[in-house]
Amino acid sequence: MHIHKYEKWWLTFGISSLVLFLFIVGFSAFHYGSHPPTGKVYIDPERVDEIVPFNNPGVHKVEGKEWDYEVVLVASAFYYNPPEIEVPLGSTVKFIATTKDVVHGFQIVGTNINMILEPGYVSEYVTTVDKSGEFLILCNEYCGIGHSTMTSMLKVVE
Amino acid sequence: MTTIKEKAKEFTKVDRRDGKLALAHIYVAFIALFIGGLCGLLQVLVRSGKFTLPWGIGYYQVLTVHGVLLGLILTTYFILGFQIAAMSRTSGTFTNKQRSLGWIGFWIMTTGTIAAATMVLLNEASVLYTFYAPLQAHWIFYVGMALVVVGSWIVGLAKIMKYREWRKVHPGESSPLLSFMVIVNMAMWIICSLGVAVEVVFQLIPWSLGWVDKVDVLLSRTLFWYFGHPLVYFWLLPAYMVWYVVIPKIIGGKIFSDALARLSFMLFLLFSIPVGFHHQLTEPGIESFWKFLQVVLTMMVVIPSLLTAFSMFATFELRGRQLGGKGLFGWVKKLPWKDARFAVPFIGMAAFIPAGAGGIINASHQMNQLIHNTIWVTGHFHLTVATTVVLTFFGASYWLLPHLTGRVLTKQMNKLAIIQAIVWTVGMSIMSGAMHIVGLMGAPRRSDFSTYGGAEQATDWIPYQIAQAVGGTILFVGIILILYIVVNLLFFAPKGETEFPVGEVSENAEKTPMWLENWKIWLTICIALILFAYTVPVIDMIQNAPPGSKGYKFW
Amino acid sequence: MSKKKEKNPNLKGTLYSVGFVGLFILVSWFMAFYLFIDRF
Incomplete structure (x- = not known):
């Protein structure tokens, strides 16, 4: 399946942002114990x-x-x-x-x-x-x- | 305008008998919009603190009507009606047997709706549309809700039969894109509504009838949210169908990529279901690990929306440049802004940017504590469902209704439709904006007006609550306008031919790979993901369950 | 623009548009995160 060059950039940027969010909340939860109640x-x-x-x-x-x-x-x-x-x-x-x-x-x-x-x-x-x-x-x-x-x-x- | 200038060329028309079935659903949807909208108006007025409900009507009774009618009835009926027309348009007329199934489903749903509505009006079921146990409604309310779900399955079955029939006749071919999307949408609905059906049939009905004394509260909430999140994607996907398939045709362009459209729909099917825990992040009884796992899956469901954003902009840019748009954004000016069929859904798309951003915040694990059950959430889904989805449905009605009734959208109505969307945008910006801000300040959702014992923090909320009332009143004007247009299109607009626009795929796009339509693979992954996300925590919930709860009627 | 089978048509505007969307998401998220960190 062909994907436009810019779409690849966009998906990379978007997915990296999501991974960053997950990393931040996951790290504070499982490393610092900031779990939800x-x-x-x-x-x-x-x-x-x-x-x-x-x-x-x-x-x-x-x-x-x-x-x-x-x-x-x-x-x-x-x-x-x-x-x-x-x-x-x-x-x-x-x-x-x-x-x-x-x-x-x-x-x-x-x-x-x-x-x-x-x-x-x-x-x-x-x-x-x-x-x-x-x-x-x-x-x-x-x-x-x-x-x-x-x-x-x-x-x-x- | 293009809306009425469509030449009298041969359109593929939806068969009149199928059209009648679709219209029956759409009638109910717009009646629900009127009553539900009126209740919404009453709520914002009450919450401004300047108005009290007359004749002993309860705030939560009104809130239940609002949530059930707009969240469940308007959406489900409009979607089922739209899907019937879309299947008939792209896969061919339903057989008599399939259409009869459609009617049977419709009447079961409608019986259920009336039964549930009666109980709410009698104040026997002020439990809101989430009907959280152990608040206990009258059993007829639960039976009514179960009938709505079962009826929708039967309507869905008719579509699945049509789809299978098409594929049998066309072996080795990709099904029509719109039909494929309808089936993904329906598959999602059937898989997720099984959860709420189990909750209602096996937990709430026996308990409300007194056959069992106690109910497992956490299990019932988990079953509800197993349904509750895919529910919002069930609302969203028909809007995406209009964006992917119909809008390109309306602006005179092509579908950017059939394969990417199918891929994003399949990703929605996979990742919209095993994510219900992100509605239960602040609840006891579920381990943080499982909550976080579902948070990760929730983030996955953002990806198909990222794909969609790109496809939409690309469709617009390609078309705008074709029409001579120059520079970075010159193409924007070339789009048919005066055509309500494009402009109204476009506003819906734009609203999805803040709506999506808010959604990511909501699902961010412990950050959910910031906004959980605050009115920020109400502001959030009034952007997603009540702007993105609803404006797209309105935009679709402007060609769907006249297509089905054999009429045309006049210039004046087209203009009014655009005014309607502007009124909606202004009203919603004020109301939802105020809700987002005051939600961060701590104001709760689903609450009657209260000064909270004169607490200073609550006093700061009042100006925002007044802003909500102003925005909500403007929105109600928007509802009157849309209903005026709808009645016109159903009964008074001039007779004529209106196209059901279905886009063609860009010649630059590549052939769609067949694996995208291999249901065995996708359904297997879908079910595997659900089992992965839910099996361990649900077994834990059942094995370590506390004593159940008896029912309470606290309203 | 109308060259047949053009693999990468001009989508600069699209790139900037989605870039704006991405930036909006990032900024909103970090604002919310700041508020979360600031509160006890």
Whole structure:
């Protein structure tokens, strides 16, 4: 099959760009651990309140781990528990979240923290909070009539 | 203009009986456009914060109607209608048996559509067009959706039978390009819609009827997105058919390369399906490795679009230079900008540049966190489907409808069609532009108006939401205009002959190699890729499944 | 232009056009990437 010279140039340029994008995101994911949020822990969605750590939602200081704080969060229609999160600037925080009923979103506006919470699964994400201020937390997966009122607040304090 | 000056030479005409079947589909498509568009208008108005819905109508009910009618009904019906006409035009009139199958499929789909629509109107199914479990709609809604899919398979079967018949009569020959493309488009649809059919029939229907208590949520979402991404390519390929085959004829040029056109369609078939995880990048329960693997496959599906971009520009440049265009870009001026059949789809092509760029960003693994479920995504697919695809469909309607009804597009209607496209472009630039920006600022998609407890960040979104309302209102004017033109073409335009333009291949192009039409090879690779991308993670999902979820009705 | 069987017709304009498309994709992607890196 004959291909025009310029088309070869174009395909080379285009495919190289795609490879470059893949290399950048792949390298940061598999070398630096910047994976998208995930989770491999499974729980019974109807017994969330009884299961550790979700029997005690809130911000917990931890020692001897790669992160300084664990934020344990339970979502249900149409609110988050805890309703407000406060962590010190510069600390490394692990968000551990699940839902008791339908699928909810967990997005912290103005940050990369954006994950889906699915019944039966625990979603996790670790990050270092390096900007102070108040960040709105909202549900970004349609969950019912009160969806757009489902909010919380992340306060990063000095 | 060329639109009406076409000489009364012998056009190959679509048989009237096939035309009726095609038109039946197209009627439903445009009715869906009107109702769905009206719902879109209501949504942008609500989200501006200046308007509330009357009579207790719910925002999410309106949103469900908008998504189902425009995302599933308008697109599927228009595509099936267009394909029927295209098959009949290039492979010959359907046999009575094939045409009857087409009608059976049409009525099954339409029954399903009405059933599902009724449940949405009764507020029994405000689950949006993705119907994510464990939100649980009325079982009739799911049965309706299943009928739409099954009906479309039957319509597809009629086309496949026609194609096989043609190949039997013409052994050793390449099939007509347009027919070949229809079959690739249909093969993609059948393979991907199997996923959603399994989800609906084996998971959601028994669960909504109460035959089983629980549903596996992650599996249902995975099945949905196995369908959901090829779905967007199912919408896009008919637009590519118009670009590759029809537009060259309209501008008086030739198809740049038959072989490259076929190759790009086959690449779409291979790489548009095993990529559903890029819609699930922020979800638990799927390992990062498998997400990344599907991200790589997603990038592969960009390649046929790169090929297409080159072919389109080359077709235009060759024709423009033939007409005396000089210099680097002199050929651009020589193109028939006053012909709506060219100008309207051209705007669609141009929109695909930012649309494609946005799509690459969306699929870039962890970068998805930046935009996941923000209104940026809504802005993105209003460029892809609601501009690129829809404007190409409108542009195609300007010759397809009069061809089927035995009428002509008048000068005035041609002018109005161009105005329509300009209105659409302005409205969409404002609306989609605002959505992209405010999406990056964090505003979520699929959400009723909210001040988010007076949060400062959310206050910054309001001006953009007002811009969305302005853009959306302009777009609704565009819908009124297109419907006016369509009604004219169906019932009032002067009688006459309109050509169904089908381009010829450039004499410089090389003969198409037969391996491009070897279905055994391509389908085998296609299925192998799907198994490669999905087998391990799906087995993992099923083996390590958490207890299922009961249904909720939270609206 | 109309030479039969001309293998490489003049497609300079096409080359520049697709070049623009490619550049647009690259610039948008790196802008998004910058935003991603900048946020926590």
